[in-house]
Amino acid sequence: MFKLNLKIAWRNLWKNKAYAAINIGGLALGLTAFVLMLLYINHEESYDSWSPDLKSVYQIREKHDFFTPDNKEHWQDAVNSRMAALVRNNIPQVQAVTKVDQEWDWNNGYSLKVDNANPVMVKKVKDADSSFFKVFDYQFIQGNPETALKSPKSIVIKESIALKLFGTDKVLGKTIKIVIWRSDPGQLMTITGVVKEPKTPQSVGFNAIMRTGDKDKDPENITNSNYCQVYAKMNGAIDTALLNESLIKVYVNAKKASFAQQKRNFNDYYKNGKLPGLKAVQMEAVHANPSLQISWKDKLKPIIGISIFLLLVSVINFVNLATAQSVQRAKEVGVKKVLGSYKGQLLMQFLLESALQSIVSLFLCVILVEMILPSFNHHFNVNLSFWYNPQLLMMIFQLLALFAFVTLIAGFYPSWILSNYNPVSVLKGNYENGLKGIALRNILVVFQFVISVTFIIAIGVMYQQTQYVSNKDLGFEKGNLINIKSNYEETFAERLRKIPGVKYIATTTQVMGNAFNVPEEITYKDSKIPLNTVTVSIDALQALGVKVLQGRIFAKEYKQDTVNSIVLNESAAKLIDKNAIGKMYDVKTEKNKYSFQIVGVIKDYHNEGFDKAVLPTIYKVTHLGGTSNTNNLLVRFDTENSGNVIKKIEAEWKALYPDYPMSYTTMSNAFDKVLEDNKRFMNMIILFSVISVSLSLLGLFALSTFVAKRRTKEIAVRKVLGASNIQIVNLLNKSFLILVIAANLISWPIAYIIIKKWLEGFAYRIDMPVLPFIVATIVSVIIAVLTVSIQARKAAVTDPVNALKYE
Amino acid sequence: MIELKNIEKYYATKGIKNYVLRHVTTTIKQGEFVSIMGPSGAGKSTLLNILGMLEEPTYGVYEFLGEDVTSLNERKRIELYRNHIGFVFQAYHLIDEMTVYENIEAPLLYKKVGSSERASRIANLLDRFNIVAKKDLFPNQLSGGQQQLVGIARALAAQPSIILADEPTGNLQSAQAEEIMQLFQQLNKEDGITIIQVTHSEKNATYGNRILHLADGVVKDDVKI
Ligand SMILES: Nc1ncnc2c1ncn2[C@@H]1O[C@H](COP(=O)(O)OP(=O)(O)O)[C@@H](O)[C@H]1O
Numbered sequence A: 001m002f003k004l005n006l007k008i009a010w011r012n013l014w015k016n017k018a019y020a021a022i023n024i025g026g027l028a029l030g031l032t033a034f035v036l037m038l039l040y041i042n043h044e045e046s047y048d049s050w051s052p053d054l055k056s057v058y059q060i061r062e063k064h065d066f067f068t069p070d071n072k073e074h075w076q077d078a079v080n081s082r083m084a085a086l087v088r089n090n091i092p093q094v095q096a097v098t099k100v101d102q103e104w105d106w107n108n109g110y111s112l113k114v115d116n117a118n119p120v121m122v123k124k125v126k127d128a129d130s131s132f133f134k135v136f137d138y139q140f141i142q143g144n145p146e147t148a149l150k151s152p153k154s155i156v157i158k159e160s161i162a163l164k165l166f167g168t169d170k171v172l173g174k175t176i177k178i179v180i181w182r183s184d185p186g187q188l189m190t191i192t193g194v195v196k197e198p199k200t201p202q203s204v205g206f207n208a209i210m211r212t213g214d215k216d217k218d219p220e221n222i223t224n225s226n227y228c229q230v231y232a233k234m235n236g237a238i239d240t241a242l243l244n245e246s247l248i249k250v251y252v253n254a255k256k257a258s259f260a261q262q263k264r265n266f267n268d269y270y271k272n273g274k275l276p277g278l279k280a281v282q283m284e285a286v287h288a289n290p291s292l293q294i295s296w297k298d299k300l301k302p303i304i305g306i307s308i309f310l311l312l313v314s315v316i317n318f319v320n321l322a323t324a325q326s327v328q329r330a331k332e333v334g335v336k337k338v339l340g341s342y343k344g345q346l347l348m349q350f351l352l353e354s355a356l357q358s359i360v361s362l363f364l365c366v367i368l369v370e371m372i373l374p375s376f377n378h379h380f381n382v383n384l385s386f387w388y389n390p391q392l393l394m395m396i397f398q399l400l401a402l403f404a405f406v407t408l409i410a411g412f413y414p415s416w417i418l419s420n421y422n423p424v425s426v427l428k429g430n431y432e433n434g435l436k437g438i439a440l441r442n443i444l445v446v447f448q449f450v451i452s453v454t455f456i457i458a459i460g461v462m463y464q465q466t467q468y469v470s471n472k473d474l475g476f477e478k479g480n481l482i483n484i485k486s487n488y489e490e491t492f493a494e495r496l497r498k499i500p501g502v503k504y505i506a507t508t509t510q511v512m513g514n515a516f517n518v519p520e521e522i523t524y525k526d527s528k529i530p531l532n533t534v535t536v537s538i539d540a541l542q543a544l545g546v547k548v549l550q551g552r553i554f555a556k557e558y559k560q561d562t563v564n565s566i567v568l569n570e571s572a573a574k575l576i577d578k579n580a581i582g583k584m585y586d587v588k589t590e591k592n593k594y595s596f597q598i599v600g601v602i603k604d605y606h607n608e609g610f611d612k613a614v615l616p617t618i619y620k621v622t623h624l625g626g627t628s629n630t631n632n633l634l635v636r637f638d639t640e641n642s643g644n645v646i647k648k649i650e651a652e653w654k655a656l657y658p659d660y661p662m663s664y665t666t667m668s669n670a671f672d673k674v675l676e677d678n679k680r681f682m683n684m685i686i687l688f689s690v691i692s693v694s695l696s697l698l699g700l701f702a703l704s705t706f707v708a709k710r711r712t713k714e715i716a717v718r719k720v721l722g723a724s725n726i727q728i729v730n731l732l733n734k735s736f737l738i739l740v741i742a743a744n745l746i747s748w749p750i751a752y753i754i755i756k757k758w759l760e761g762f763a764y765r766i767d768m769p770v771l772p773f774i775v776a777t778i779v780s781v782i783i784a785v786l787t788v789s790i791q792a793r794k795a796a797v798t799d800p801v802n803a804l805k806y807e
Numbered sequence B: 001m002i003e004l005k006n007i008e009k010y011y012a013t014k015g016i017k018n019y020v021l022r023h024v025t026t027t028i029k030q031g032e033f034v035s036i037m038g039p040s041g042a043g044k045s046t047l048l049n050i051l052g053m054l055e056e057p058t059y060g061v062y063e064f065l066g067e068d069v070t071s072l073n074e075r076k077r078i079e080l081y082r083n084h085i086g087f088v089f090q091a092y093h094l095i096d097e098m099t100v101y102e103n104i105e106a107p108l109l110y111k112k113v114g115s116s117e118r119a120s121r122i123a124n125l126l127d128r129f130n131i132v133a134k135k136d137l138f139p140n141q142l143s144g145g146q147q148q149l150v151g152i153a154r155a156l157a158a159q160p161s162i163i164l165a166d167e168p169t170g171n172l173q174s175a176q177a178e179e180i181m182q183l184f185q186q187l188n189k190e191d192g193i194t195i196i197q198v199t200h201s202e203k204n205a206t207y208g209n210r211i212l213h214l215a216d217g218v219v220k221d222d223v224k225i
C-alpha cells in the first residue's frame, strides 16, 4: 500500500511537473533561509560550551561609565583590575581568579617576531596573570597547564599560530618577540604551551596568552585604576543569585573603604540613580549578553522574523497549489472511498505526498545551503559549515523536526480537504461543486502579498534613508584624510610634516572609527552640565576640516590655547549658552578647580553611526582635567595623489620602527564601515524581498493556471456567446486584482508601523516618505496583472470547440 | 438480501420539498439480476446510490443482509464496501495515476489480502477479461470498452456478493455494450453474484431477470422475466 501510494505520489508530481517544481523549489528556498538562520543560531548558542568545566566559570562585571558611547553607566566586562583580588579574597567558593586583557576593536593586534623573520601582526594576543589556565580548561598539546604561566615572560599559543609562525607545534622553549606599539623595544616571550582550538567558539578568544607581568599587580596609587576582564572559577556549581548578593556587599564595602582612603564622599558620588554594582555572569550567558553592544539575539530578531515569513510564503504556495489541484484528485478520493478506503488512509496518502515534496525540498535546501554558506560566512563574518558542524547531529535532528513541521503545516489542510470529499458528488460527475478552500486560498494569497508588499515598501524607505545618510554632511572632510593606528609623538610628527603633500599631522581622542568618550561635568553659572571631553592636538580640528560657526578654533598663535582654551560643538553650545564665546566655566575635582574659556563653536561632526546622536562635546588641547591617549594619528593631505605620500610615510615608519608594521585606515573607509551594518541589513532585506516576491508571484502564476483550467468550459461558452479575448482576460484578472489590492491596503499600516520603528533607531533620519507606498502598490498590481494575464490569455485564445467537445 | 421499506428521498429547495423517490418498497434476493429503467430524472441513480449507501434516504428502512443500514457509521459502511459491494460506473472512474494492474489491486490492498493471493486473483481476472497484455497500461491508454472491463474487474476483485452498476454501458458503442452485458449475465449465472444495474436500453435490460420501472420517483412496474 505504502509503495503504491508512493508511486501514485510520484506519478502525480510528474504529471504536474511545473506545479511540483514551483512547490518544491519555493519550499527549498524558504527552507534554505531558515536553515541558514538555524546554523547561525546554533553557532551563537554554542559559545563557551566546549568544556563542562565552564559551568562553574563566571565573568565579573562592574557597573561604571568609562568607555561608554553615551557616557552613562553600564554593566561592563572591562572592570577595575582590583576586582580580581576582591573576588578571590572575599568569595569562599572561588577556586581561581584570572585577569586578562579585554578585546579592542581598534587594536590591530601585536607584532610578533620570530628570530629574523618579518614581523607578523597577530590579533587577540592577550596579557593575563598566571591563573588563566587554572580558570579556563584548555587542552594542551604541548606543555603543562599547571606550570605554563608560572613565570613571567612566558606565552601559550594556539596550535594554528604555532603552525603559522614555526610550521610545527613542537615549539616549547622557543622565543617570540612581542612588540606592543611601534616604539616598543619589544619583550622576548618563551613558549611554554601550545593549546588546541576548542570545538566551539569562545568569548575569551585568543591566539596567544602571555604573561608580561603587568597583570600580576594592581596600580599602587589608589586613585589609579587599570581595566581588564576578570574571570572566576568556583569549586562546583553554585547559586548565581546568591553569589551576586555577596558580590554587591563586598563591592560596596570595598568602595566605601577606597573612597574613605581618598577622602571622597561615597554618597556624593553615587547619587541621581547612579549605583555601585558588581556581578558575576555565568560563562554560558556571556556571549548572549554582551556588555555594550546589542546581543546577537536582538540583532537577529528581525532576520529571524523575515526568514519565518519567507518560509510561510513558500508553505502558503504549497497549500494553495495543493488545494487548487484537488479538483484533479477528487475522483481518486471518491473511487477509493467506495473501494473501501478509510478516510484516515486517504489522509495518510496525501500527507505522504506532501512529505515526499518536503523531503525533496529538504535535500535541495541542503545543497543550496552548501552553495550559499561561503558568501553567508563572508557576509556575517562567521565560519559556519554544515557537514563539518560539531553539532551535526543536533542539526539533523532539527532538520527532521522542520521536515515534520513543514509536512504537517503544508500538507494537513489540503489532505484534510481531499479526504473529506463526498464520493456521491464525484460519482454524479459534478465534483467541481465539491471544490473547497477557495476562501482560505484567497486569504492566503492576500497574506502572501501583504508580506511581499511590506517588503517592497521597506526596501524603498531603507533606500531613501541610506541615500540620506550617505549624502549627509558629516561635519568634517572625510576625503584625503587617513588615520594611522599610532600614538602622536612630536618628533615623528615633525618628520612626517616635512613630507610634501602632507598638510596636517594631528591627534584626537575621538574620530570616526575610534571614538573614545570621556565624561566630564562642568560648572557654568552655578549649574552643573555633563559633557563629553575630547583632547586634540592644536591643529586637529583644522586637519579634520570642521566648520567654525562662532569664534575661532585652536591655533599656534594663541599661547593660552594649550592652557585653558576650549572649543564647543553646536550641541554643547545649545546646552551652555547661545553666545558662549569668551565666557568661562569651571571643572571641579576633589582637590582642584580649573577654569576654561570658550573661544569657538564648531558644527557637530559625526564620529559614530547615524543611529547615535552627536554628544554635546568640549574640545581642548590642554591635558588639564584629564586626557586619554588613543591610537589616532591623523594625516591630512593637500594632494589628491595620496598613494605616493603614504608610501613615503611608510618608509619613514619602517626606518624608525622596523619591528612593528604600520597600519592605517582612510576616513572614507571608516565612514563606509559605519554604514556597513546598515548596508548589510538592507542587502539582506532586498534579497529576502526578491525571493519573497518571486515566490508569491510563482504561486500566483500556478494558481491562475489552475483557475483558468477550471474555468475552461465557462470561458469556452462565453467565447461562443461572443466575448472577446480581452474581456476574458479581464474576467480572470478581476478576482485576483481584488486580492492584490486588499493586500496593499492591509500592508500599508503594517509597513508604516514597522518602518517607523526602524527609522526611530536612527538619530538622523528622513521623514516617513509616501513614494515607496505608492510605488509598491503600483508595482504589485502591475506584476500580478501581468502574471495572471499570461495564463488568462492562454485560456482565452484556445479554441472553444476543443473545450466543449469533452462534455 | 436487500429489503427496502417505504424509502423516500427529497431535496428541500427554498422550503419546497422536491421528491426524488416516493414509497419505494421492494425486496431483492441473492442471485437476482435487476435492471432499473425509467426516463431521465426519474430517480434511478438516486435509488442506486441509496442501495450503495452513498446517499441516505430521507425516510424509510433499508436492510442489507438482514441488518438495518439506513444510518450506518462510516467504518461499518466501509467494511461492507470491502467485503460485499462492488461498484461499476458509467464514466468508469478508474484512477488515472494507477496502471490497470494497480487499479484492480487497490480494493485488495484495502481488504488486506496477502500478496500471493492478490497476485493470483488479479492474474485470474486479467485472464478472464482478456486484458493481460494491457496490465501495465494507464487508463487513458485504453478504449472505453476496455476501461469498463477494468472497472468491472476491479469491482470483482474483492469478490463482492453484489454489483451496483449505474449505466455501465452508457458511454459505450453497442458491440462493446453487448460484451459487458454478456459478462454481467455470466457473472450472475455462474458466480451467483447479485447485480443491480441502471440502464436506458430495453435490450440491456433483457440480460437480467427482473426490471424495475421508475417514473417520478415511484416504482411503476416490477416485471420478472
Ligand atoms: N443534490 C441534489 N439537489 C437537488 N436535486 C437533486 C440532487 N441530486 C439529484 N437531484 C434531482 O433528483 C432527481 C433525480 O435524479 P437522478 O436520480 O440522478 O435521476 P436519473 O433517473 O436520471 O438517474 C433529478 O430531478 C435531479 O434534479
Ligand SMILES: [Mg+2]
Pocket: B044, B045
Ligand atoms: Mg442517472
